[in-house]
Amino acid sequence: MFYQRHLKTTSQIIEIPYVCGLNITHPMSVTVKAVRSNKEKKDFVNLPFKIYKDNPYWIPPLKGDEKKAMDPKHNSAMRFCDAEYWIAYKDGRPAGRIAGIINHKHNEKVGEKTGRFSKLEFFDDKEVFEALMDKAVVWLNEKGMTKVHGPLGFTNLDNQGSLIEGFDFLPSVASVYHHPYYQKHIEAYGFEKEIDWVEFRLHIGQKNIEKANRGTELLKKRFGFELVNFKKTSEIIPHSATIFDVLNQAFARLPFVIPFDKEMWDMYTKKYFKVINPKYVYFVKKDSKILGFMITVPSCSEAMQKANGKLFPFGFYHIMQAMKHPKVIDFFLSAVIPEYEHQGVAVMLYAAVQNQMQKDGIDTIETTGIFETNQHAISNWKNFEHIQHKRRRCFIKKL
Secondary structure, X not given: OEEEEEOOOOOOEEEEEOOOOOOEEEOOOEEEEEOOOHHHHHHHHHHHHHHOOOOOOOOOOOHHHHHHHOOOOOOHHHHOEEEEEEEEEEOOEEEEEEEEEEEHHHHHHHOOOEEEEEEEEEOOOHHHHHHHHHHHHHHHHHOOOOEEEEOOOXXXXXXXXXXXXXXXXXXXXXXXXXXXXXXXXXXXXXXXXXEEEEEEEEEOOHHHHHHHHHHHHHHHHHHOOEEEEOOXXXXXXXHHHHHHHHHHHHHOOOXXXXXXXXXHHHHHXXXXXXXXXXXXXXXXXXXXXXXXXXXXXXXXXXXXXXXXXXXXXXHHHHHHHHHHOOOEEEXXXXXXXXXXXXXXXXXXXXXXXXXXXXXXXXXXXXXXXXXXXXXXXXXXXXXXXXXXXXXXXXXXXXO
């Protein structure tokens, strides 16, 4: 068969021979291979370390986590997702990579046949980018998909979006970084904006802290709300089911979201709870019911740069030091049961975090991505001195 791609800048049609499972070779010695061998997996994981070498804003992931995410034994989302990974070689050297994902649960939820591209990384090379995207698009088309969007992971707790603003700011470990040329190539291929996430840098102040504390006391008296905090990470883990239950309720209305089942929350608990400082985790409850939670973490961005993809021998030390002596706090994950959104639960959670930050001499907060349409969440920043400094985008295209 032949897959036809219309170039946006001309009316030319390129017919690319395609046989499922075989390699696609483009001009200028670009070959795209499905990742199968250990060498190809290693090349796939290591490529971003070459693309962003010496970039002061890129946060290297842990290579071990990246490899596990590709393995169905470690990634429970692969129970209901199809996934394929490809790497592009130019003149025999790794030059780009991409993954294709079909989240069947999400497609069933929204009644669509939409595939995802993910893990896209490449040097500034049009032929390499088009070879990779062609491969992903053909694969998704063969699987019966009618649209493709991304960058998206398996779930909304994976990395999402491509950075389009804020290239001179250090992101949190829960965010992403890309070179500016990514947007240029994605749009030239025919992708359009689907939705953006925006990120903020906040500064706490005494006036804001006092206002939040007054609000907390009023809420305790009016509604009987209680604040719960922790001393040890081991005290939090038994509440993981509650955390994900609240998360499922709060996030159900957001784009790209599917409910987290037990296998998934076990996976994410193991992945993320290792970087949690318990004194920055808070619940609000009424009687025995948890109404909302906030998980904030000491920023490990600089520590992850020092670790450079490896926990050992020194990466673990740098991360532990960042957790013990933080300079910045990242708003990692928070959620409130919808029926309590307008009763001030978030006010109590923010007040608790700010009080702890003040004790520790910390002034700065980095938020993770918030959908630009989620004005209720964004309105929480109005009482802070803040800037909206980063923006990342999900792109979409019909097949």
